[in-house]
Amino acid sequence: MAVVTMYDQDKKEAGEVTLAPEVFEVEVRPEILNFVVRAYRAALRAGTHSAKTRAFVSGGGKKPFKQKGTGNAREGSNRSPIMRGGAIIFGPRPRDYSFKVNRKVRALALRMALSSRLADKDLMVVKGITLPEAKTRHFASVAGSLGLSKALVVASPEDGAAGGVLARSARNIPGITLVTPDAVNVYEVLNHKQIVVLEGALPHLEARLK
Numbered sequence: 001m002a003v004v005t006m007y008d009q010d011k012k013e014a015g016e017v018t019l020a021p022e023v024f025e026v027e028v029r030p031e032i033l034n035f036v037v038r039a040y041r042a043a044l045r046a047g048t049h050s051a052k053t054r055a056f057v058s059g060g061g062k063k064p065f066k067q068k069g070t071g072n073a074r075e076g077s078n079r080s081p082i083m084r085g086g087a088i089i090f091g092p093r094p095r096d097y098s099f100k101v102n103r104k105v106r107a108l109a110l111r112m113a114l115s116s117r118l119a120d121k122d123l124m125v126v127k128g129i130t131l132p133e134a135k136t137r138h139f140a141s142v143a144g145s146l147g148l149s150k151a152l153v154v155a156s157p158e159d160g161a162a163g164g165v166l167a168r169s170a171r172n173i174p175g176i177t178l179v180t181p182d183a184v185n186v187y188e189v190l191n192h193k194q195i196v197v198l199e200g201a202l203p204h205l206e207a208r209l210k
Contacts, residue, residue: 001025002118006125006199009142014127017199019118020206026108026115033186036101036109040187043098051091054079106186111209113189123195125202129155131165139169143176150175152192154184156200181205 002019019025054060060079067074081089117123126146131138143151153176159166160180170178177188181204189195197205 004118004123004125006127007146008127009129010145011147017125017202019125019202020210023111023206023209024115024118024123026111028112028116028119032105032109033112033190036106036186037190039099039101040185045097047095047097049092050094051088053091054081054087057085057087059085107209109186110184110189113186114195114209117189117195122193123197125197125199127199129159129166129198131169134165134168136169136172139166139176140173143173146196148176148194148196150192151177151194151196152184152188153178153196153198154181154201154205155179155198156204157181159198159200181208 001021002024003016004019005013006015006017008014054077057079060077062078064075064078064083065072075083077083079086081087114123124146129139129142131142153170154160155166155178157180158164160178161167167178170176177192179188181201184205
C-alpha cells in the first residue's frame with residue numbers, strides 16, 4: 001500500500017495520503033500500454049483521405065488516339081491509370097482507422113500507466129489549488145512553485161469544470177493539461193512528464209478504476 005507525501009500549492013508538506021494499491025501498484029506490461037495507445041491515436045485519425053479511381057476521373061468519352069499506326073500501345077480512355085492525369089490504382093479511400101479495445105483492458109492499461117508514474121516518482125498529490133480569480137498568471141505562479149513543466153493536472157469534477165476558475169486559469173499555459181477524473185486516459189498520462197492529482201479528485205479516480 002503506497003503512502004505518499006501530500007503537498008499544498010506552495011509545495012510545502014501538508015500530510016500524507018494512502019493510494020489504493022489496486023490502482024497505483026499494478027505490474028506494468030508494456031505491450032498492453034502500447035496496444036491501448038495505438039488504439040487511442042488510431043481513433044483520432046480523420047480517415048478522410050481519398051484518391052480518384054477511374055469511375056471518378058473526368059473525361060474518357062473520346063478515344064485518345066487511333067487504334068493503329070502510331071507505334072503506341074492501344075488506349076481506349078484517358079481515364080486509364082497508366083495515362084497522365086488518369087486514375088489512381090488502389091489509392092487511399094475514406095476509412096475508419098479505429099479498432100476495438102475491451103473496456104477492462106483500457107482500465108487495466110490506465111492503472112498500469114498511473115502505477116508507472118508513481119514508481120518513477122513522477123506523480124504528485126496536491127491538497128488543493130485555490131486561486132483568487134481566473135487569471136493565467138495565478139496558475140502560472142502555482143505551477144512554478146510546484147515545479148511543473150509538462151504536467152497533467154487531475155482536478156475534481158467541481159474544480160475542473162470547463163467554466164471554473166481553475167480550468168480557465170490553466171487553459172492558456174503551454175504544457176499544462178487540466179482534466180477531470182473521468183477524462184484521464186493512458187495516452188495523456190504517458191505523454192506528460194508529471195502527473196498532479198488534487199486531493200478532491202483522488203476518490204473519483206480510484207472509484208473509477210477499482
